[in-house]
Amino acid sequence: MQFMIEDFHATLNSINNGIVVVDKKGIIIFMNQWAEMIIGLKSTAAIGCIVDNILPDNRLVRVIETGAAEFNQRFQIGMTHVLMNSTPIWKEKRIIGAIAVFQEITELSKVAAELEEVTKLKCTLQYVLESIEEGIVVVDKQGIITMMNPAYYAVLDKKPHEVIGKKVTEVIPNTQLHEVIENGKGEMNVIQKMNGNNCIVSRIPIVKNDEIICAVGHVVFKDIKDLKRLANEISHLQHELEYYKERLRKTLGGKYTFGDIIGETKKIEEVKHIAQRTAKGGSTVLILGESGTGKELFAHAIHNGSSRCQGPFIKVNCAAIPENLLESELFGYEEGAFSGARKGGKPGKMELANGGTLFLDEVGDMPLGMQVKLLRVLQEWEIERIGGTKTIKLDIRVITATNKDLEALAASGHFRQDLYYRLNIVSIQIPPLRDHKEDIPLLCEVLLRKISLKLERFVDCISPEAMKVLKAYSWPGNIRELENILERSVNIMEEGICILPEHLAPIMRKILKPQHVEKESTRAELVEIRYEAEKNAILKALEDTGGNKSKAALLLHVNRSVFYEKLKKYGIGYNSPGKKR
Structure with a gap:
């Protein structure tokens, strides 16, 4: 069982989400490495502490008290914004603790949900092993017994302390499980006498990274027809395990095409x-x-x-x-x-x-x-x-x-x-959104579908007036800002109608206000003023940097390629301070 716990801890530590587990008193009993990084505290210092002292504003204690999971809690740890899901841990209809899984809000990964499924699967496997009437035994690569189910204990008439940690050859008569560890060759459905009865025995080596790490022995004590039932049960669980492994693989892999x-x-x-x-x-x-x-x-x-x-x-x-x-x-x-x-x-x-x-x-x-x-x-x-x-x-x-x-x-x-x-x-x-505003209608269509699914509210259109505002806006935050603006609009509006200008953020609605609609002459004057101001700023930056274009661009906080476009736009060439061409 120990190897399963170690592997499970290794799995939790390899996931790029913070995980904190507390007992029923709210005392931290496990914290993975990603949680250490987000919280800024080593698990060795956190384990044994009250969770409220380590993780402010968490809801783990409330979850333990109410027995109800709480999802999508947003809060801040230092400079990191996280989203937390808190879930009670049940065993035999009673709460024994709670687990918190938190991640950066920018991450769309569903690892928390997958971990919950893997945990349920592990418990299901454990309950199956404890409930079946066939014997299951696991030995490590030294031939030491690490796990045995109750059915096997009963047949051997032994207690766990008489078995766990002992060599398999000292506990099980006529066993060949240690040979499977040595030669790596498994055996399926062979007949072996145990306590004077013929049993069906299977011995399976378990390989990890091309190395045999343990072996599993399976013994059918009763009617052979029960073997088929057990095989079907194990096959079903193996398919489930492969399914969740594949889901986790996809989580670690690329999400988009x-x-x-x-x-x-x-x-x-x-x-x-x-x-x-x-x-x-x-x-x-x-x-x-x-x-x-x-x-x-x-x-x-x-x-x-x-x-x-x-x-x-x-x-x-x-x-x-x-x-x-x-x-x-x-x-x-x-x-x-x-x-x-x-x-x-x-x-x-x-x-x-x-x-x-x-x-x-x-x-x-x-x-x-x-x-x-x-x-x-x-x-x-x-x-x-x-x-x-x-x-x-x-x-x-x-x-x-x-x-x-x-x-x-x-x-x-x-x-x-x-x-x-x-x-x-x-x-x-990648061009900024202001350079391909023609894509805004298509982007809105796709983003609204995504937002509607997320918020479970159906909004599928934008009024011409609102679209005019979206196209007129400069979008300093680009597509991410567009998605946020649309999500805000869907949150505050009635379901089933088009997004109107009044649903947009206040900073954007100013675009339609009359005082911002200038006469052509006034607009021309403004453009002229901006033209001269920008040109003079570029010339001053070049002068201050001795004509070094890269440093001038850095001084003005603009992209180098954009800076060269400005030079071309204003017809500025530069060789040395004070010498324009």
Whole structure:
């Protein structure tokens, strides 16, 4: 049973959601590593503490008191906004504790629900083993008994303390289970005498990572026809287990394809075409674009459009993980590598991405010291865990994304130039929404369907006046802001009618106010003023930076490509301070 618990804990620790389990008194009894990262406290310090002292505003104690699960609780831990689901843990019609699963609101993963299903499946398997009349025994790779069900105890006339931890050859007469461990050859439905009776015995080696880790013995004491019933029961449970394994695999894999990228304008079609061609190769990809343009969606689509689509898609947000944790998160660590290191160590995200894709989001925020180590990985395609000496070969594709101008950062020394060249083998520039506003009606159609399903409210149209406002708005937050605006509108309006201008955010409704509708002459004057102001700002920035365009763009907080477009627009060339051409 111990190996099942360890594997279950390993499963929980490998999931990128925080998990906290408390007993019926609200005392923390388990906290996984992702929860440690979000809360900012090691599990060794948290376990044994009252949950309210560690996790403010949680509802675990209330869940234990009421027995009712609570979902979609939003709150903030430090700078991290999370969504929490809290569920009571039942055993034999009584509550023995509660479990909280929380994740960043930006994550749409359904891992919490899948974990609940896996937990139910584990309990179902345990109850089946305890209830069936056939004997089940499990031995580890040393031939030591680690689990035996009540039916087997009864036939042997022994108590658990007389069996668990003993060599199988000392407990079960004529057993050959230890030989299965040694040679790896299983046996199915063979006849063996036990206590003077003929029994049907099956011996099965259990293999993990090409290594035999244990063996299972199955004995039918009664009529052989009962074997068919048990086989059907086990087969059904195995199919269920495979189903949930596949669901978990899909959760770790890429979620989106190129079919999920909405847009029919020339700019979007060109970007999709480049990304689709890039997906077929294996080169490193750098995705550039403002916040909310869909950089992560493109990363998922490239993964799913590649030969690695069956492998894992592992995301790391370089801006969200503290600098002192980022190295262990990427490279993993060995047992004893540092104070608080988990027993047995932990694989890093790079190791977990083997055979698939590693997506480094917000790579422009990666600390310079970490950039050196990432550069070595991209050169050698191998790593060592922290505190380890074993070299681990990597077979991964690296996709990075940023909303910063990496070229300008590299030129100013804020980002390593050699790493920039390694990342920029193929770059994909995603246009902001203001540059393809023709896609807004189609985007609204798709987003409204998604929002209606989420909120269980049917809204499927936008009035011409409201659409005019949406098209006139500048969208600094891009598609993410559009989705938020639409979701707000659906929340405050009556079901079954079109979205009207009054349903939109106040900042957008100003677009339709009369005082904002200027006369043509006034508008022309305003354009002239903006033209001169912008041109003068560019000239001043070039003068202050000695004519260095990259530094000037950084000084003005604009993308380098946008800065060059402005130079072309205003007919500005620059060689040296005070010398325009």
